Amino acid sequence: MAASARAAYRPTDEDVQRVTSVAFDPAFYRATHSDLPSEMDAFWHYRRQGWREGRDPAPWFSAKDYLDTNADVKRSRMDPFYHYLTLGRFEGRDVAPSRYARAYFDAIAWSPTPWSYPDFASDPGRVTSGQGQPVRLAAAAMSKAESDAAVASGFHAAFYLAANPDVAASGMDPLAHFLATGWLEDRDPNPAFSVRDYLDANPDVAAAGLNPFAHYQVAGRIEGRAARHDLGFEFDVIARLRPVGDRIAASVAASGALTMDPAEVLAIGLATLKPDLHVTFSHDNYTQSAGGLQICVRHEGDLFVRLGRDHLHLFPASPWSTVRVEGEPGPLGVLLNGRHLGVYDPWTVRDVLAAVRPSGRLSFAIHSLLGHAPDATADILQSVGLNAGTFWLHDFASLCAGFHLQRNDVVDCAAPSPGSAACGVCAYGEFRSRHTEAHQRLFERLSLTVAAPSQTTLDFWRSRTNLPARATEVVPLARLVSQGRIGSTCDRPLRVAFLGMPSPLKGWPVFRELAMSLAQDPRYEFLHLGGRPDPAVPAAFHVVMTTADQPRAMLEAVKDLEVDVAVIWPLCRETFSFTAYEAVAGGAMVVTGQDSGNVAAFASGRGRGQVLTDVASLIAAFETGEIGALARSKRTVRHYDMIYGDMSRSLVDTRS
Numbered sequence: 001m002a003a004s005a006r007a008a009y010r011p012t013d014e015d016v017q018r019v020t021s022v023a024f025d026p027a028f029y030r031a032t033h034s035d036l037p038s039e040m041d042a043f044w045h046y047r048r049q050g051w052r053e054g055r056d057p058a059p060w061f062s063a064k065d066y067l068d069t070n071a072d073v074k075r076s077r078m079d080p081f082y083h084y085l086t087l088g089r090f091e092g093r094d095v096a097p098s099r100y101a102r103a104y105f106d107a108i109a110w111s112p113t114p115w116s117y118p119d120f121a122s123d124p125g126r127v128t129s130g131q132g133q134p135v136r137l138a139a140a141a142m143s144k145a146e147s148d149a150a151v152a153s154g155f156h157a158a159f160y161l162a163a164n165p166d167v168a169a170s171g172m173d174p175l176a177h178f179l180a181t182g183w184l185e186d187r188d189p190n191p192a193f194s195v196r197d198y199l200d201a202n203p204d205v206a207a208a209g210l211n212p213f214a215h216y217q218v219a220g221r222i223e224g225r226a227a228r229h230d231l232g233f234e235f236d237v238i239a240r241l242r243p244v245g246d247r248i249a250a251s252v253a254a255s256g257a258l259t260m261d262p263a264e265v266l267a268i269g270l271a272t273l274k275p276d277l278h279v280t281f282s283h284d285n286y287t288q289s290a291g292g293l294q295i296c297v298r299h300e301g302d303l304f305v306r307l308g309r310d311h312l313h314l315f316p317a318s319p320w321s322t323v324r325v326e327g328e329p330g331p332l333g334v335l336l337n338g339r340h341l342g343v344y345d346p347w348t349v350r351d352v353l354a355a356v357r358p359s360g361r362l363s364f365a366i367h368s369l370l371g372h373a374p375d376a377t378a379d380i381l382q383s384v385g386l387n388a389g390t391f392w393l394h395d396f397a398s399l400c401a402g403f404h405l406q407r408n409d410v411v412d413c414a415a416p417s418p419g420s421a422a423c424g425v426c427a428y429g430e431f432r433s434r435h436t437e438a439h440q441r442l443f444e445r446l447s448l449t450v451a452a453p454s455q456t457t458l459d460f461w462r463s464r465t466n467l468p469a470r471a472t473e474v475v476p477l478a479r480l481v482s483q484g485r486i487g488s489t490c491d492r493p494l495r496v497a498f499l500g501m502p503s504p505l506k507g508w509p510v511f512r513e514l515a516m517s518l519a520q521d522p523r524y525e526f527l528h529l530g531g532r533p534d535p536a537v538p539a540a541f542h543v544v545m546t547t548a549d550q551p552r553a554m555l556e557a558v559k560d561l562e563v564d565v566a567v568i569w570p571l572c573r574e575t576f577s578f579t580a581y582e583a584v585a586g587g588a589m590v591v592t593g594q595d596s597g598n599v600a601a602f603a604s605g606r607g608r609g610q611v612l613t614d615v616a617s618l619i620a621a622f623e624t625g626e627i628g629a630l631a632r633s634k635r636t637v638r639h640y641d642m643i644y645g646d647m648s649r650s651l652v653d654t655r656s
Helices: 003-008 013-023 026-032 042-050 063-069 071-076 080-088 101-107 132-141 144-152 157-163 165-170 174-180 195-201 203-208 212-220 233-239 244-256 263-269 292-306 346-356 374-382 429-445 455-464 508-517 553-560 578-585 598-603 615-624 626-630 647-651
Strands: 277-281 310-316 332-336 339-344 362-366 388-392 447-452 471-474 478-486 494-499 524-530 540-543 565-567 589-593 609-612 637-644
Touching (some): 013 080, 013 144, 013 212, 026 042, 063 080, 144 174, 144 212, 165 174, 195 212, 244 429, 263 332, 263 339, 263 346, 277 292, 277 374, 292 310, 346 374, 362 647, 374 429, 447 455, 447 647, 455 471, 455 598, 478 578, 494 508, 494 578, 494 626, 508 524, 508 565, 524 553, 553 578, 565 578, 578 589, 578 598, 589 615, 589 626, 598 609, 615 626
Parallel strands (some): 277 310, 362 388, 388 447, 447 471, 494 565, 524 540, 565 589, 589 609
Antiparallel strands (some): 310 332, 332 339, 478 637
């Protein structure tokens, strides 16, 4: 709080009581004022009349001395104790001990402790100003009951339960949980306060061992301390960025600890393998995970099964965020037509496949090399005579270990030249060669056709690598088929939605900022359609999950809720975006940024949406009301059916 703002501030009685109660010393006050009735509460007396009579609230503070040396405080008729705690100490004003302090300390045989009052015997008695002093006072004076009451007055139980489903499932009282362990686990008591931010910004509070929210409620907010930092989500992402080396070490340890099934079990599982086979590789088990890539693998497998081929899928049995190098453990999970056959080392998979040796029409597609090693992958394929196949550009892992091309996970890097200064300041820089060398080796061992979901993606990839691809193709993952127009919606608040999981990569922080800044604006209604809510954001949450059983769930939700605008603002270059297609298919308009890859290319199409320069222009469009031109009531609304593409089947000769 600036000095000018402080000078003009007139506290409420509640504010004064909350702050002064922390530093008030009832034992001293009663001992030095014998006229106080025994049944009267000492602090009540001080607040009602004691401070007006010039009585001292604590042994280290002389009200008379403070008023005599600060004429402006005397003129203000403000409690001098409150003035010092909230203003005077910041302004460097000194205080003197009470004239009763020496007699009081002698009477109680006091000896100094680290969190007690100054040693008046060795100190002239001046208490220096500074941020640490009120914390020491709070630690000495605030009882557990006072601390708990302060927390309770600002605690949001509904928010806490929504943000912590484990607490909700336990049936424990949310306030009791926060007071007991929640704040120690960095769980926040309401949407506006961050336990971690407050402790990081106030080491004196952390050192005192105080509940940070209690301190903020009692003193911090009056002192002008921030409830949470205002450094932007980028700061949070970088602060929590786990070193890539640590991630690799964790993957190595987890993979090495897995128990693998014997080769005989896999041989039994593959004994009924058909002559015709399609093999896919990706970074996870598509039957247990949800996402765009998983949808693609599932859909591709189903297409080939309908053609009479078996679908064999190989994935790292333990998650990896990078490719593997030789010597690192790499047990593979094996799926046959969606059925799990166990966990095996790559050599077992190679040898069993070679023994089974399907002799019909064979094909393969590599959807992701994460968790795989290039030579082990090529060995498995070549063991059954496969050499030519498809390599998909679902992301840019072939260019860098940071496969979203986000420098330190917050800003687009556009894949600069390896060894550049830009790589030198990025967490992924020193691991970039791990990926470029692995993919170079893969392309040398196999004859690969690169399949890009969009022209935008293929053009960018070609400009950043010279990997020896046999050919390149643009293979869209979906297309829209018009179902006609519908009537206009009547005037109402513009319905603005975020589609999907609330992750920074997908632009959730941008939507969050927009929703929080305009939450009270009657022109807008904010919605979140996804699998997990963020209770801190003022947006109506609707559970929507696109699954194999409900592939049109998001599209239908956009249509049923009559969403006007879908804010799809990914922080990375999207190679494709199912949510953008689903939004338009449901009748909404897509609003995105110019650096969103294929989302921008798609939204710039006629009648699909609007591409803006940056976040500032996005917020300005809402503040000015310009975005209202995209309302359903002001345009022709079209509905579409979204048809999934043919994936790798379009690149394979499926003739008998």
